[in-house]
Amino acid sequence: MKTNGPKPASPGSLLPKCPTGIQGLDEITSGGLPRGRPTLVCGGAGCGKTLLAAEFLVRGAVQFGEPGVFMAFEETEAELKANVASLGFDLAGLVRRKKIVLDYVHIEPGEVQESGEYDLEGLFVRLNHAIDSIGARRVVLDTLEALFAGLRNEAILRAELRRLFRWLKAKGVTALITAERGRDQLTRHGLEEYVSDCVILLDHRVCEQIATRNLRVVKYRGAMHGTNEFPFLIGDQGISVLPITSLGLNHKVSSERIATGIPRLDAMLGGRGFFRGSSILLTGTPGTGKTIIAANFAQAAGRRGERTIFFSFEESPNQIIRNMHSIGMRLEPLVKRDLLRFHAARPSLYGLEMHLATMFKEIAAFQPHVVIVDPITSLMNAGTDSEGKGMVTRLIDYLKGGQVTSLFTSLTQGGHSLQQSEMAISSLMDSWLLLKDFEGNGERNRVLYVLKARGMAHSNQIREFLISNRGIDLVDAYIGPSGVLTGASRVAQAAREKAEALASQQEAARRKRELERKRATLERQIGGLRSEHEASDEELRRIDEQVGTQTRLLTTERTELGRLRQADVSVAPSARGKPKPKKGKG
Amino acid sequence: MKTKTVKRRASGSHLRPAKLWQLRLFVTGQTPKSLTAFSNLKKICESQLKGIYRITVIDLLKHPQLAKGDQILAVPTVVRKLPEPVRTIIGNLSNTDCVLVGLDLRPAD
Numbered sequence: 037m038k039t040n041g042p043k044p045a046s047p048g049s050l051l052p053k054c055p056t057g058i059q060g061l062d063e064i065t066s067g068g069l070p071r072g073r074p075t076l077v078c079g080g081a082g083c084g085k086t087l088l089a090a091e092f093l094v095r096g097a098v099q100f101g102e103p104g105v106f107m108a109f110e111e112t113e114a115e116l117k118a119n120v121a122s123l124g125f126d127l128a129g130l131v132r133r134k135k136i137v138l139d140y141v142h143i144e145p146g147e148v149q150e151s152g153e154y155d156l157e158g159l160f161v162r163l164n165h166a167i168d169s170i171g172a173r174r175v176v177l178d179t180l181e182a183l184f185a186g187l188r189n190e191a192i193l194r195a196e197l198r199r200l201f202r203w204l205k206a207k208g209v210t211a212l213i214t215a216e217r218g219r220d221q222l223t224r225h226g227l228e229e230y231v232s233d234c235v236i237l238l239d240h241r242v243c244e245q246i247a248t249r250n251l252r253v254v255k256y257r258g259a260m261h262g263t264n265e266f267p268f269l270i271g272d273q274g275i276s277v278l279p280i281t282s283l284g285l286n287h288k289v290s291s292e293r294i295a296t297g298i299p300r301l302d303a304m305l306g307g308r309g310f311f312r313g314s315s316i317l318l319t320g321t322p323g324t325g326k327t328i329i330a331a332n333f334a335q336a337a338g339r340r341g342e343r344t345i346f347f348s349f350e351e352s353p354n355q356i357i358r359n360m361h362s363i364g365m366r367l368e369p370l371v372k373r374d375l376l377r378f379h380a381a382r383p384s385l386y387g388l389e390m391h392l393a394t395m396f397k398e399i400a401a402f403q404p405h406v407v408i409v410d411p412i413t414s415l416m417n418a419g420t421d422s423e424g425k426g427m428v429t430r431l432i433d434y435l436k437g438g439q440v441t442s443l444f445t446s447l448t449q450g451g452h453s454l455q456q457s458e459m460a461i462s463s464l465m466d467s468w469l470l471l472k473d474f475e476g477n478g479e480r481n482r483v484l485y486v487l488k489a490r491g492m493a494h495s496n497q498i499r500e501f502l503i504s505n506r507g508i509d510l511v512d513a514y515i516g517p518s519g520v521l522t523g524a525s526r527v528a529q530a531a532r533e534k535a536e537a538l539a540s541q542q543e544a545a546r547r548k549r550e551l552e553r554k555r556a557t558l559e560r561q562i563g564g565l566r567s568e569h570e571a572s573d574e575e576l577r578r579i580d581e582q583v584g585t586q587t588r589l590l591t592t593e594r595t596e597l598g599r600l601r602q603a604d605v606s607v608a609p610s611a612r613g614k615p616k617p618k619k620g621k622g
Numbered sequence: 623m624k625t626k627t628v629k630r631r632a633s634g635s636h637l638r639p640a641k642l643w644q645l646r647l648f649v650t651g652q653t654p655k656s657l658t659a660f661s662n663l664k665k666i667c668e669s670q671l672k673g674i675y676r677i678t679v680i681d682l683l684k685h686p687q688l689a690k691g692d693q694i695l696a697v698p699t700v701v702r703k704l705p706e707p708v709r710t711i712i713g714n715l716s717n718t719d720c721v722l723v724g725l726d727l728r729p730a731d
Binding site for chain 2: 139141142143147148149150151152153154155156157158159161162164165183186187
């Protein structure tokens with residue numbers, strides 16, 4: 037295989053590359069180590085130099101069909117086989133199949149007597165023999181500096197090392213030389229002087245009692261490379277470098293929505309919950325119910341028959357299950373049906389890199405639909421801010437790539453500005469829910485609101501978040517002239533309003549009754565007036581009749597009088613007496 | 623393989639009992655260093671181990687696989703296989719004192 041490897045070199049670069057097969061390293065170096073040239077890997081004790089070298093050889097032999105020679109100056113063949121076996125590399129098998137040659141060079145300081153001039157031709161012969169015996173294309177020398185301890189004549193040694201590197205180049209093998217980190221220079225014995233093509237620095241740093249490994253390409257002659265320091269992990273799949281800057285943003289997106297398990301919350305999110313495969317941040321001060329919402333989310337996923345993995349960094353699984361009983365939620369059936377799996381670990385158990393590696397492993401094994409990290413903040417405290425952000429980025433990208441919905445709870449301390457303290461990760465999140473305490477009137481009440489929800493209509497209102505033994509519920513908070521009222525004040529306000537409404541209702545009824553009474557009175561008066569009116573009419577009619585009668589009588593009387601005056605006088609009293617009683621009757 | 627065996631009766635060795643000394647000299651071809659080393663070694667053996675030594679010269683260019691067994695890095699290298707323990711001296715053996723110390727023929731100062 038004399039090709040440039042499966043990954044072509046970056047455009048414009050004519051330097052042939054030799055892919056390492058190590059996750060992330062090929063991305064940083066845009067294709068691998070310089071082919072046919074020596075590369076120096078330096079670092080302190082226990083930072084993974086030997087492992088990197090071994091993986092370079094094993095992957096070369098397994099993935100790229102390039103046999104390799106491992107010349108070890110510090111570990112015996114048996115030790116080496118055992119050490120890399122823990123990473124899943126079958127070095128012994130590769131040696132049997134003649135893909136890799138292991139050569140242990142034993143140098144005991146002080147055991148060798150020196151007398152006169154010598155050279156290291158013996159080493160060259162051994163290396164040459166090993167390379168030719170399997171047609172090796174890759175060579176590892178781990179750690180050449182052991183020679184400095186074994187041989188006293190440094191002048192000869194340096195001259196021979198210079199010759200060795202020239203010889204390796206001439207041989208056309210891609211060599212990887214490891215060296216101890218020096219105090220003032222890259223390597224203790226200044227090997228970087230001889231290897232000038234590519235230098236990789238490994239670092240194992242302890243920050244606040246937690247160790248993190250870092251890798252940096254110090255130098256890469258003739259090629260573009262990432263110059264940042266990248267954290268790397270040593271997991272059971274070997275080394276994995278985390279090139280944060282090279283992560284792509286090209287994952288598939290889903291427009292499917294998934295319910296949160298809280299109907300009112302779904303309603304706040306445009307009625308249908310979160311997008312599948314989105315990342316959700318749940319921020320809150322202590323005791324605001326973050327874990328409860330997370331558990332609800334897990335339960336909702338379980339009801340849909342989806343798997344959830346719950347990474348807990350503060351509570352043990354049993355504690356979470358027990359605590360959820362208090363709100364009437366039973367998670368055991370989900371655990372039993374293997375729809376919910378817990379993974380609990382203390383953040384300080386190991387460094388961020390190990391946590392990430394473990395999480396990746398668990399996720400890969402369980403293939404969940406939903407991943408919950410509770411809380412992400414205590415995990416981020418295991419490293420620096422930028423490491424934490426890098427880790428979350430990596431995790432989110434990994435999950436999004438697999439369309440896995442992720443929910444991260446984040447604990448904020450009271451007093452801090454929420455927005456500020458979450459700067460580091462909030463920009464990576466698609467949705468952000470905020471849980472908050474409202475203090476007042478001698479009580480604390482929880483409220484929830486949606487700070488952001490990318491790509492969906494969402495409510496801008498504050499909801500009061502109630503936790504009872506029947507689960508959780510969201511209710512409208514009372515918003516009045518004196519601000520947002522929650523809890524007892526909200527209830528009191530509601531009662532007050534109810535009382536006021538009742539009072540005004542009663543008042544209206546009273547006024548109505550009064551008016552009706554008044555109206556009845558008026559009607560009665562109208563009736564009286566009308567009968568009076570009728571009576572007057574009657575009288576008027578009578579008067580009219582009386583007047584008519586009298587007129588008639590007078591006329592008659594006059595006629596009679598006239599007639600009587602002509603005739604008899606005795607008729608007159610009877611004619612006069614007749615109309616008089618008639619008048620008295622009317 | 624350039625092998626030269628010299629076997630004589632012991633005489634004049636006051637440090638070591640009369641017992642066979644087995645020495646291996648590793649070289650890479652007939653370089654000046656190799657030749658010097660061989661003649662120096664032979665001279666020392668003649669004076670100190672007369673008759674009880676055997677020198678085997680191994681050319682690593684012809685037998686590269688033999689380098690691994692005796693942990694050879696530098697050439698020339700003399701390995702004292704017998705008597706035990708194994709002793710190793712590197713260089714062209716120009717410093718006789720160092721060789722004598724290395725072969726345990728003289729205690730180190």
